[in-house]
Amino acid sequence: MKLKRPSIPYIIWMVVFTMIPLLLILFSAFTDRNGTFSLEAFSKAFGYFDVFLRSLWIAFISTLICLILAYPIAYIMSRQKRNVQNALTMIIMIPMWMNFLLRIYAWLTLLQNGGPVDTMLSFLGIHTTLLGNQGAVILGMVYEYLPFMVLPLYSVMAKIDNGLIEAAEDLGSNKIKVMRKVVFPLSIPGIVSGITMVFVPSASTFLVAQYLGGVDDIMIGDVIDRIFWSDQNTGSAIALILMVAILIFLIILNFFGDEEAIAQ
Amino acid sequence: MKKFICILTVCALLFTSAAIMSSCSSYDGEINVYNWGDYVAEGSDGNIDTIDKFEEEYNIKVNYTTYETNEELYNLLKSSNTSYDVIIPSDYMVEKLKTEGLLQKLDMKKIPNASDIMDNLKKPPYDLKGEYSVPYSWNVTGLVYNKKMVKNAPDSWKALWDKKLKGKILQFSNDRDAYAIAMQLCSVDPTNFDKKGVDKATVKLKEQKPLLKKYVMDQVFAEMEKDQAAVAPYYAGDIYTMMKNNENLVGVLPKEGSNLFVDAMCIPKNAENVEGAHKFINYMTRADISAANSKYITYASPVKSAKKLLPKKQRESNLVYPPDEYLEKCYTFRNVSDDTYAYMQEQFTKMISK
Numbered sequence A: 001m002k003l004k005r006p007s008i009p010y011i012i013w014m015v016v017f018t019m020i021p022l023l024l025i026l027f028s029a030f031t032d033r034n035g036t037f038s039l040e041a042f043s044k045a046f047g048y049f050d051v052f053l054r055s056l057w058i059a060f061i062s063t064l065i066c067l068i069l070a071y072p073i074a075y076i077m078s079r080q081k082r083n084v085q086n087a088l089t090m091i092i093m094i095p096m097w098m099n100f101l102l103r104i105y106a107w108l109t110l111l112q113n114g115g116p117v118d119t120m121l122s123f124l125g126i127h128t129t130l131l132g133n134q135g136a137v138i139l140g141m142v143y144e145y146l147p148f149m150v151l152p153l154y155s156v157m158a159k160i161d162n163g164l165i166e167a168a169e170d171l172g173s174n175k176i177k178v179m180r181k182v183v184f185p186l187s188i189p190g191i192v193s194g195i196t197m198v199f200v201p202s203a204s205t206f207l208v209a210q211y212l213g214g215v216d217d218i219m220i221g222d223v224i225d226r227i228f229w230s231d232q233n234t235g236s237a238i239a240l241i242l243m244v245a246i247l248i249f250l251i252i253l254n255f256f257g258d259e260e261a262i263a264q
Numbered sequence B: 001m002k003k004f005i006c007i008l009t010v011c012a013l014l015f016t017s018a019a020i021m022s023s024c025s026s027y028d029g030e031i032n033v034y035n036w037g038d039y040v041a042e043g044s045d046g047n048i049d050t051i052d053k054f055e056e057e058y059n060i061k062v063n064y065t066t067y068e069t070n071e072e073l074y075n076l077l078k079s080s081n082t083s084y085d086v087i088i089p090s091d092y093m094v095e096k097l098k099t100e101g102l103l104q105k106l107d108m109k110k111i112p113n114a115s116d117i118m119d120n121l122k123k124p125p126y127d128l129k130g131e132y133s134v135p136y137s138w139n140v141t142g143l144v145y146n147k148k149m150v151k152n153a154p155d156s157w158k159a160l161w162d163k164k165l166k167g168k169i170l171q172f173s174n175d176r177d178a179y180a181i182a183m184q185l186c187s188v189d190p191t192n193f194d195k196k197g198v199d200k201a202t203v204k205l206k207e208q209k210p211l212l213k214k215y216v217m218d219q220v221f222a223e224m225e226k227d228q229a230a231v232a233p234y235y236a237g238d239i240y241t242m243m244k245n246n247e248n249l250v251g252v253l254p255k256e257g258s259n260l261f262v263d264a265m266c267i268p269k270n271a272e273n274v275e276g277a278h279k280f281i282n283y284m285t286r287a288d289i290s291a292a293n294s295k296y297i298t299y300a301s302p303v304k305s306a307k308k309l310l311p312k313k314q315r316e317s318n319l320v321y322p323p324d325e326y327l328e329k330c331y332t333f334r335n336v337s338d339d340t341y342a343y344m345q346e347q348f349t350k351m352i353s354k
Helices: A007-029 A041-079 A082-097 A100-111 A114-125 A134-157 A162-170 A175-204 A207-212 A220-228 A232-258 A259-263 B002-024 B050-058 B072-081 B092-099 B110-117 B159-160 B175-185 B195-209 B219-225 B236-245 B272-282 B286-299 B304-309 B340-351
Strands: B030-036 B060-066 B134-144 B171-172 B212-218 B231-235 B249-252 B262-263
Touching: A007 A041, A007 A232, A041 A082, A041 A134, A041 A175, A041 A220, A041 A232, A041 B340, A082 A134, A100 A114, A100 A134, A100 A207, A134 A175, A134 A207, A162 A175, A162 B272, A175 A220, A175 A232, A207 A259, A220 B340, B002 B171, B030 B272, B050 B272, B050 B286, B060 B072, B072 B092, B072 B262, B110 B272, B134 B159, B134 B175, B134 B236, B134 B286, B159 B175, B159 B195, B159 B231, B171 B175, B171 B219, B175 B195, B175 B340, B195 B212, B195 B340, B212 B219, B219 B231, B219 B236, B231 B236, B236 B249, B262 B272, B272 B286, B286 B304
Parallel strands: B030 B060, B171 B212, B171 B231
Antiparallel strands: B134 B231, B134 B249, B134 B262
16 A cells, blocks of 8 residues: 555654554553563452443443434434524534533532522422432533534434435335434434544543542542552553453444444 | 835834844743642732742743642653753652652752741751752641531541531542541551551541542532532631631631641752752742742741731631641651552542442
């Protein structure tokens, strides 16, 4: 294969900022503090197995909710007039212009004891703590990552020719059948890349859980952050296991969709 | 067209003259300063901007960067090629850096202002001869509680284990500070402990976990100021700030004593502008400058004559300047072995992730 000139900077970038760091993580995961080969880091890493499962579970649920919410939004958006589509895309994008942490703080203020939501609920006679539980973490995740699900879905659906839908309708399909036989199969690449874009970051982030969660909502990203200061080997091993878990997930996903979506 | 060229020429002239002007006011040298985040007076609220003032007075450019934890500072010094001229680690980290040969001795003749440092901080346990560091600021850890939510005023760290306050208690998410409190309650010496001591304290912290609302650092401000939690341990100077923002909050110095922490200015071995670094340390130790920083960060100034320059309320606060009798009950962190520290960190992470 002949290399094209413009791809060279890209390859250098990849090697320096992706390949070398990955190799360093690989190296430090399989060594001990003195740099000799050891599997101790992995045995220590498995001590955090529950956190792993919890993080993947929260990521999975958040992704699922994002998909359920985003799919109709994206479909409705894609069937509007061009300028309405642009306006709607803008509305989805605007919150993302704000800092991630600020948006989390906004939720904190909304949901805290004596905050607007709590006050409203107590008028209705419901007294409950809204923050500091898994539900709040999932809510935060869904809020943060919803645009990452809507946008890929929308961009794929916007390309679906209205003619195809009309043709299916002319040939006697009802609305549900059109959805099932035409829109859904054509939107699969969008679903795959949407899931990738939501699942991967939500499995590894910890800020949302730190702010909206309680004592029991520590995520694997938080464990890596803590352990890394004093024990880089175990930190690397955990990071590596997480990467492998995500990779396996992406490969499975690959069976459902096309390869390009995952390469993104 | 002529007009256009005219405007263009004027613009070009302006640009070049601006360039000449700025090159005229160029500095004689620069220093790299690495400090804690949000830990210097920046000119807000009528304070002076101490860094800008230094640049003006000494004509030395300051490249000011910040870190969040001592360990971040340590890792950067160990593994990167960046050279810093002045760093401001905490007590135990000064000792660790000193032991590992990463600091250089200071030339005290070039830091005359250091003679005005408080006597108990001149030769602190982490730097017994006072050769490697000059204190920048100091304070102790304390308790803050909300008097609307806590009936009996607490006077002990035990309040953080009070079952009646279940779900309204906060704890440090920083392992060193959390362990220090637990160790005090299980009579383990927080300045010199081994793995057994860690295990004992871990049991104590495990007991506490079901009672907690959260492990926090900076979030403590929002939690306490907005009446979301009843009691929390934090740095006393910050408690003083919280009390200004919510009148229901009360700060207490626990009767068991607490951690007296000192952040001190040091010069790393590979510093490039050692001369400039000494000037900077001397400047930061000047009474008016130290007072300005202390006023902003609300921790105590180690400079004796800076105290009287502080607002009356602040210098008379027991939280900012704890009384001497209390300080006798306090302890300052020392460097523990890497092995023990890694063990402590691992136990803490395990404990909070279970």
